Amino acid sequence: MNYPEKIIAAVENFRKIPGVGEKTAFRQILGLSKWRTEELVSFGQALKDLATLEYCIECGLFSEGELCDVCRRSERAAAGIICVVESLSDCLAVEKSGQFRGLYHVLGGVLNPLAGIGPEEIGIPRLVQRVQRLGIKTLILAINPSIEGDATSSYIRQELPDDVSAERIGFGMPMGGALEFLDSMTITKALENRKKI
Amino acid sequence: MNYPEKIIAAVENFRKIPGVGEKTAFRQILGLSKWRTEELVSFGQALKDLATLEYCIECGLFSEGELCDVCRRSERAAAGIICVVESLSDCLAVEKSGQFRGLYHVLGGVLNPLAGIGPEEIGIPRLVQRVQRLGIKTLILAINPSIEGDATSSYIRQELPDDVSAERIGFGMPMGGALEFLDSMTITKALENRKKI
Incomplete structure (x- = not known):
């Protein structure tokens, strides 16, 4: 048929x-x-x-008009903090947690020299300019953990002025996880990142 | 946001x-x-x-033009057999098995007097006319097993001329199933429908 x-x-x-x-x-x-x-x-x-969805010229989030809903709010810029993420979906996940009230910056990827993706391709110079222009004091690097993600984080740190603090998000055991099912890398990170209670 | x-x-x-x-x-x-x-x-x-999808005026399958691809093939009408199904998806499932080479008839539902669905609503008179017009000798009632499905099958049997054979599909254990996970109704049917080997 x-x-x-x-x-x-x-x-x-x-x-x-x-x-x-x-x-x-x-x-x-x-x-x-x-x-x-x-x-x-x-x-x-x-x-x-x-097909005609617009993206914020500042941070790369989707928008209606030049600026997205986050960049348009003065209280979010006033926080003086930018959360750097790989993708739009990562950005939405952070926003959904409700724990972050600053600005975002969507890289759209991570450094990958073998695939021809350098700092220009993921707009790192633009991020550095934005940090200086807005007088940002803290950058949260919420880039996923991977070799490329780690390299991208290090590269961004290196490009930033010294008086800007760059912090990677914490790695460790996820909530609701069970030690027996975690991979060794996560357990290693969880042991490294232990916190006195 | x-x-x-x-x-x-x-x-x-x-x-x-x-x-x-x-x-x-x-x-x-x-x-x-x-x-x-x-x-x-x-x-x-x-x-x-x-939105402009057409449906076969004979059997109710989707079509391009008045007749569907199945009804247009003379060798399928020549088989003198109609497989009656509840829905389009049921019809596609039977066709996919590749084991049936006759015509189809999509009821679009089963008898459900409480919901106001009588023989007219699911086109049983039209099915009976079609059986007589095409000189169909066998009807396979591939209607899903349920109280309404059983009632619909019985009703169709009763409306058909006596010289037309009406057969329900076989019920029993599905291929790849495990007895321990089957419900009692299926096991009952499987025991009833046992076959000498």
Whole structure:
């Protein structure tokens, strides 16, 4: 049996979403085919609109207009602190914790000389300028732990003026974790980063 | 932090897909926001196109034009057999097994008098006419096992001319299943439907 072109087109598009296989795509499309016309049109439009999503010229977060919602708030700039993250999703995760009230800076990647990704590609000079322009005193490097992430953190530290404090986020055992299931690297970090109580 | 309208609209649409929660919707949209403009436009169009999906006037499968790909093939009509299923997805599952070469009939539901779903609503009179018009000799009732499904099967049997054979699909232990994890109803059916080897 041959499927109609419309089904095939929809399946092919859905399959490009990470984590969606052919079976899931089919199931979702059969569900979608029962939606009302106006619902489908609005969904289609929402997807097309993603193509014109804007990004903050300051920090790289998504925005409506030149500046994002975070950069526009004076109380967040007043904190004098920037949290540097690899990706937009990392940024949203930090924001969701509700524990950080300063500004963000989305690098969009980490240093990877073998892949041709140097400081310019991930905008480190722009970050350093921003730190100086805004008179930032503290940088939280919330870059994921990996060889490239560590190198990126060290490089940023080195490029910053000496009077700016750069701090990596704490590494250790995750909440709700069980020692028996942790990898040795995490246990090593947890032992290193122990804290007197 | 407030999210841009475009993100919120996309998240709300994705969340309406069964099995997609807020977290998944966000992750998928962050991925989608990296797609090229033309890819997003084509995905959006594919969704809008689902609104104009056509259904076969004979069997209820999706189609391009009046008849679906199955009903258009003379060798499938020649088999003189119709497989009756509840939903489009059930139909695709049977077709995927590759074991059935006759025609289909999608009911779109089962009898449920309490919810006001009678024989007319799921098109049983239309099925009976079709059986007579095409000179069908055998009906496979591949309706899911449930009280309503059993009632629907019995009702269809009763409406058919006596010379038409109506057969329910076999119930029992699924392939790869383990007796210890099966429910009692399935074990009961498996014991009833045992076969001499």
